[in-house]
Amino acid sequence: xxxxxxxxxxxxxxxxxxxxxxxxxxxxxxxxxxxxxxxxxxxxxxxxxxxxxxxxxxxxxxxxxxxxxxxxxxxxxxxxxxxxxxxxxxxxxxxxxxxxxxxxxxxxxxxxxxxxxxxxxxxxxxxxxxxxxxxxxxxxxxxxxxxxxxxxxxxxxxxxxxxxxxxxxxxxxxxxxxxxxxxxxxxxxxxxxxxxxxxxxxxxxxxxxxxxxxxxxxxxxxxxxxxxxxxxxxxxxxxxxxxxxxxxxxxxxxxxxxxxxxxxxxxxxxxxxxxxxxxxxxxxxxxxxxxxxxxxxxxxxxxxxxxxxxxxxxxxxxxxxxxxxxxxxxxxxxxxxxxxxxxxxxxxxxxxxxxxxxxxxxxxxxxxxxxxxxxxxxxxxxxxxxxxxxxxxxxxxxxxxxxxxxxxxxxxxxxxxxxxxxxxxxxxxxx
Ligand code: AMP
Numbered sequence: 492x493x494x495x496x497x498x499x500x501x502x503x504x505x506x507x508x509x510x511x512x513x514x515x516x517x518x519x520x521x522x523x524x525x526x527x528x529x530x531x532x533x534x535x536x537x538x539x540x541x542x543x544x545x546x547x548x549x550x551x552x553x554x555x556x557x558x559x560x561x562x563x564x565x566x567x568x569x570x571x572x573x574x575x576x577x578x579x580x581x582x583x584x585x586x587x588x589x590x591x592x593x594x595x596x597x598x599x600x601x602x603x604x605x606x607x608x609x610x611x612x613x614x615x616x617x618x619x620x621x622x623x624x625x626x627x628x629x630x631x632x633x634x635x636x637x638x639x640x641x642x643x644x645x646x647x648x649x650x651x652x653x654x655x656x657x658x659x660x661x662x663x664x665x666x667x668x669x670x671x672x673x674x675x676x677x678x679x680x681x682x683x684x685x686x687x688x689x690x691x692x693x694x695x696x697x698x699x700x701x702x703x704x705x706x707x708x709x710x711x712x713x714x715x716x717x718x719x720x721x722x723x724x725x726x727x728x729x730x731x732x733x734x735x736x737x738x739x740x741x742x743x744x745x746x747x748x749x750x751x752x753x754x755x756x757x758x759x760x761x762x763x764x765x766x767x768x769x770x771x772x773x774x775x776x777x778x779x780x781x782x783x784x785x786x787x788x789x790x791x792x793x794x795x796x797x798x799x800x801x802x803x804x805x806x807x808x809x810x811x812x813x814x815x816x817x818x819x820x821x822x823x824x825x826x827x828x829x830x831x832x833x834x835x836x837x838x839x840x841x842x843x844x845x846x847x848x849x850x851x852x853x854x855x856x857x858x859x860x861x862x863x864x865x866x867x868x869x870x871x872x873x874x875x876x877x878x879x880x881x882x883x884x885x886x887x888x889x890x891x892x893x894x895x896x897x898x899x900x901x902x903x904x905x906x907x908x909x910x911x912x913x914x915x916x917x918x919x920x921x922x
Pocket of ligand 1: 511512513514515516519537538539540541542543544
């Protein structure tokens with residue numbers, strides 16, 4: 492199968508060629524023709540499957556014929572809205588829009604919280620056809636009268652399951668109420684839970700369904716290994732693995748922001764250049780960390796789940812679960828960072844006695860046991876008892892401690908992140 496046979500226009504084929512893509516990925520093969528037909532679509536695909544190009548390419552083609560007809564810069568109504576759970580994902584999706592849309596005269600912008608609102612307002616007022624936004628900040632702009640969706644043709648919900656996990660459901664409903672009923676709607680999600688199906692049945696019209704099962708990606712492309720180790724020796728083991736195996740470009744996952752910071756500092760002390768990326772970091776800090784990592788200046792990027800969602804890093808060779816995620820599906824998301832688009836990757840999990848149940852849950856989801864490999868010199872001491880896992884939030888056992896200035900677990904239902912505020916916050920002052 493070639494991109495040409497999918498019916499994409501020459502401008503897009505040229506951009507795709509420049510990216511060096513030879514063949515469409517399965518999700519692209521399936522989704523592109525459906526979207527081009529103008530149908531609603533429910534796509535089950537995780538990050539790493541090529542889903543972004545799967546919706547961005549046909550979207551650009553759908554919008555393209557009208558693009559050059561609006562002569563005046565003021566005549567650029569919003570024609571497509573892409574909602575994402577996090578600012579990183581919004582940035583990366585928009586980067587894809589720019590990359591694939593290089594030869595098509597359409598304007599796009601990102602809207603997300605945690606940064607000054609004024610440049611966004613300016614961009615919206617100047618006119619853009621494609622808006623990539625996190626829900627909260629988008630509603631802030633709505634409150635300020637900066638948005639007009641009367642010409643909207645296409646709505647895309649990206650990582651819809653994550654948006655629900657993060658508590659954005661009410662914001663999403665509010666946004667949907669602002670959009671014309673006659674539109675094309677695409678929904679992408681790593682899982683099709685009942686909640687997602689409910690959302691889809693409410694807002695999508697007889698959608699086509701496309702599924703790329705995460706199990707296949709994880710099982711087939713990523714070599715997964717569990718290294719049993721004591722809780723207190725994980726850091727030493729990680730440094731040992733990185734230096735002894737000379738690993739480069741390692742993405743390491745921790746459960747909490749504090750954990751990410753601590754680990755990053757420790758790695759630096761061990762002479763391993765690293766950076767932490769999480770919700771408490773400013774936008775410029777995150778961008779810098781990601782760029783340095785992509786360039787190879789930073790050898791290890793330590794991330795929480797939410798911060799890592801949607802990070803666009805090609806062919807990442809190594810992912811390390813420094814701590815297993817609380818939610819088994821997050822394991823799949825994490826290892827989806829490696830073995831992307833056909834390249835082999837490796838996912839190492841450093842697992843201590845406290846995480847036995849989490850590991851079982853993950854193996855249940857994968858429907859297979861993961862190979863265990865004790866690293867010489869790091870065998871766990873069987874006399875060490877299990878301890879409750881610190882998630883950094885008050886949940887779990889219902890303790891509620893440590894929450895006041897709290898690092899939250901990254902895979903929880905805690906609303907956060909993307910727009911930098913809670914969905915339930917007081918609404919913005921209308922101006
Ligand atoms: P995504 O799942 O959208 O996050 O994309 C995962 C990665 O795969 C991105 O870094 C893309 O640049 C890359 N990619 C997307 N489509 C293709 C393709 N057809 N061939 C090779 N790489 C691709």
